[in-house]
Amino acid sequence: MTPVQQIMEQILRQESQAILNIPVSDAYDRAVGLIHKHVHQLGGKLVTSGMGKAGQIAMNIATTFSSTGTPAVNLHPSEAQHGDLGVLQSNDVMLLISNSGKTNEIIELVHLAHNLYPQLPLIVITGNPDSELGRLANVTLSTGGAPEVCPLGLTPTTSTTMMTVIGDVLVVNLMTLIGFDRRQYALRHHGGYLGTVSRGTGILPNADEHN
Template sequence: MMTDEISSILEKEANAVRNIPVSSNYAEAVNLIVEYVHARGGKLVTSGMGKAGQIAMNIATTFSSTGTPAFFLHPSEAQHGDLGIVQANDIMLLISNSGKTRELVELVSLTRGLVPDMKFIVITGNPESELAQEATVCLPTGAPAEVCPLGLTPTTSTTVMTVIGDILVVSTMKRIGFTNTDYAKRHHGGYLGSKSREQSKKE
């Protein structure tokens, strides 16, 4: 691969991040997470299919390691009993580039059968989609074109999904005043655990 091809891919990915729509919806989403998880004692439940599901899983683990209890719920497994993880005072974060993912649309319906007033935060490339219409708060990705030469493989779309997840995590950390000491209590192993313990001694 030529260096100019690499530079082109990097530029397209960077532009996609720069063009993520910014709105007050982010503040609303963080307010909901803080209210339901930290004030009401619930948890954040993330979900998605395929590559979007892997992003949802990563977002859940990042939230959990930074003071906001979160779990990934596979939308297909939810239909076979795993929906039982959902309780009152939880809040859900759903990710679908198309906003039409059948398993997620069904998950919304099934969840409301269990917790009728469940709030949903939706990250999607299609703010007019069925899933977006079900959302309490919708966070559009800007629907960037994939850098995949076929225009099909989730590449750029998953990049912006990840960044949106980072925005939610970092904003929530600031809202709850998460510290190095708090981090060290949750992350005992490896370099990051050691570093957080060192920094907590300075707080």
Template sequence: MKEEVAKLIKQEADAISSIPVTDQYEKAIQIIKERVHRLNGKLVASGMGKAGQIALNIATTFSSTGTPAVFLHPSDAQHGDLGVVQPNDVLLLISNSGKTREIVELVELADNLYPNLPILVITGNEESELAQMADAVLFTGNPAEVCTLGLTPSTSTTTMTVIGDILVVLLMKAIGFTNEEYAKRHHGGYLGDKSRSQARLLKNKK
């Protein structure tokens, strides 16, 4: 069992280290910074199924680190929730296949509401229809799933999560996000206490 666990960990780690590093990250950060921080828009993240759970996590992490973001379920978007989208927003869409029907339809619906919204895509298929629609494509490397059937999203969602973390950290650096600003958004719990303590220490050093 221990050997099997070690093998699975290595497979996941290898997939992460094989994520392609391209100029698409810089392009994505520039788009988010321009639309959200200069034009007062927000990041609208969406995905279907397990990719949607990753999109929700990315959205909440962005919001807690100074970049307003929401999760929009692609099916709910077709029943009125599309109204959350505004003219200066950015769409962050996640689909391993790049062919998810509900996500492709979301692009069309959003474009009908506000034409030419910037689209960022995290996908395992950089030649897909969704990727062709994107202003920036963040490719996972399309790793094989650790699932014994090769079907259940597992390694693919690991790489999606890592790409989301990279975007968050790069944006934090780009906007100069501070402990003090973090504390304003995260009042409760251990992290709230820690951020306020760090902010006080930095203030006292000045």
């Protein structure tokens, strides 16, 4: 086995174990309930945010939610300080991601958001649930705090994998709760391979059938 393959096996073992060690708790029930209430009952939206690599995960989670029937947008925490905070509405719910739970830009975003809408609920994904951000949250989802597989122990690697998995848990549960089906999926995916596959089941009429 080559050195590359050895490192690969080590990474696969470590990240697989980290996923299995994500704490399963009723915090997920509460998080799913909050998103469902504010988006599907009150007509708000999910607003995700994170800084750096966590911000990229937050954006991916937002787009995945939007494509599966739960309207969501991503708000860059720095741009929020320069007017983008205006995207927030009173019925929204926020999903904030910070591995340390101490990211200055995210902490500032919380205060700015609450200055605008004091009752705005916060769901936090973090590796440090006892952090300031964890204490500010209505619901805290812990990644389990597994060490990064980066040889320096610094580069977001394992942590971003955990964030992505937790996002998947939330998305799939919301899809199940709202009864999101292939027809609804196809209505949101006109182009690309997924659009072709979702429309290829015969659940949507062809354009010429409307003529």
